[in-house]
Amino acid sequence: MITKPMIADGQPIIETLALEKAYHRTKPVLRAIDLSIRAGERVALIGANGSGKSTLLKCLIGLYPITGGTVRTFGQEFVRAPSPRQRADMRRRTGFVFQNHCLVRRRSVLSNVVHGLLGEPGSWRAFAQSIAPQDWRERAIEALAEVNLADKALERADALSGGQQQRVAIARALVRRPALLIADEPAASLDPVAGREMMELFIRLCAEHRITLLYTSHNMRHAAAFSERVIALSDGRIAFDSSSRDLTDQDLTMVFGAEAGDG
C-alpha cells in the first residue's frame, strides 16, 4: 500500500478563495465562495435543489474547471483546473460518492469496487476484478466487508437494491483509504430509515478511518444531526457557515424558503 503524508487534524484540507463557476457563458452558478475545510471535520453542505451543491463538489476535485478564484487542496493551489499531477495526487487521497451512485450496471459488485483503485500507479488492470492483481481484489473485498456486502461480491451491480448500490459506491470510494470523503446527496434516493442508516454508516466509517467528510444534503435534519458544521448555499453564494448547534429556523427559511425542515 502507498503511504501518504498525513495531514494533522485541524490543518486545512480544502480552501477556496473567491471561487466562481459558470457553465458555458451563462451567469455564474457559484460566486465568491470562500470556505475552508480542516482535517477531521464533518461538514454538511446544504441548499435547495439547483443551488449549486453538486457543482461545487465537482469543482473542488477538479472535475469541472472553475472560472474564477483559486482552490487549494492538500496544500497545493490551482487556478482554473489542477495540473494532471496535482489532480492525480488529489484523487488518490479523495473518495467521491456521486449523487446517483454511478456504478457500472453490468459489472459485478467486486469489479465496481476494484474500479476505485483505477488511477493508482500501474492500475490499468483494475478495470475488471477478473484480471486485477490479487491483493487489489482482497482490498476490495475488505472494503465491501466494511459496508456489509462481502457476500454479494460476484453479483451484478444492477441486481442490488438502491441502498445496497449506494453502499457499493461507498466501498469504491473507501478502497483507496482516502483522507477526504466527498459525498453528493448520499441519502437522497433512500427512504427515511435507510437514509438515516446510510448516514450512520458514513459517520462510523469516517470516524474509524479518520476520514474528513464533506457531504451535501437538501435534508435539514440530516445536516443538523450528522455533522458539526453546516455550510448553506443559496443562489450560488454561501448564505451561512456555522456550527450545526447554532442553526436557527430563520437560517433555514433563508436557505430553503417556506418549506424549511421539510422531508
Next chain:
Amino acid sequence: MAERRRIAPARLSGLSPVGFVLWLTLGALVVVSMNDVAPSLERLAGGLPRIGSLLDRMVPPNLEPAFLERVAKRILETFQIALVGAVLGIVLSLPIAWLAARGVSPLGPFAYLIKAMVSLFRTIPDLIWALLFVVAVGLGAVAGTLTIVVDTIGFCGRFFAEAMEDADKEPSEALSAIGATNLSVLMGAILPDAAPSMINASLFALEKAVRSSVVLGLVGAGGIGQELKVSFDLFQYQNASTIILVVFVIVLMMEYLTDRLRARIQ
C-alpha cells in the same frame, strides 16, 4: 356558414410552394426514367417465356458427386472468407470505433475524421471494393477477405461508435473522477454498457459477410460466386441451380443461427 368556411384551413396548407415544386419534379423524374429503363410490355411479353425456358433448363439440379465436391470446396472457401474477414473487421472496428465515437474518442473534435473514413468504407459497395482488391492483390480469396474486412469496418465501425456514444455517461464520469485513464474508462465503463448492442452488430456483420462473400466470386474475388459465374458463362444452368440452392440454404441457416444467438443476449 360563412364563418365556418373561413375557419376551415386550406386543403393543401401543409405543402409549401417549394415543397410542391419538389414533389412535382420528383414525379416528372420518375415518369421520364420509367421510359428509359422500365421494361415495356412487349419486352416483358418476350422475356417471360425465356425465363420459363431458363428455369426449365435449370432442373434437375446437377447432383453429380464430383461437381458436389467442387461446390463443397468452394463453399468452404466462401465461409473462410466470410469468417476471417468478419472477425478481422470486427477486431479492427474496436479501436476505430473508439477513435470515432463523439465524447469518447481521445482525438476530441478530430473524431469526425475517423467517422468520415468509416463512412467512406461503408458507402462504397462491396463489389467495387472487390474489384479494387482484385487489381491490387490479384484474383482469389485474399481479395475477397480484404473486401469483407473493409465492409465489416464500415458497418461495425459505425455501430460500435454509436453504442459507445450511447453508453451511460455517469459511470464513465465516475471512473474519470477516480483518476482512470481514457482506456480504463473504455474498458471499465463504456464497453460493459455497450457490449450487448456491439455483439448484436457483430452478429449482423457476420451474416452480412456470408451474404456478400457469396457474390464476391462474380468479380474474381474467390468463393462460390466464381463457380456460379462459370456455370452461367458456359450455359451450365443445372450446375447454377445447384449452387443457388446451396447458397439459399446456407444464408437461411446463417440467419437462423445468428437469430438464435441474438435472442440469447438481452
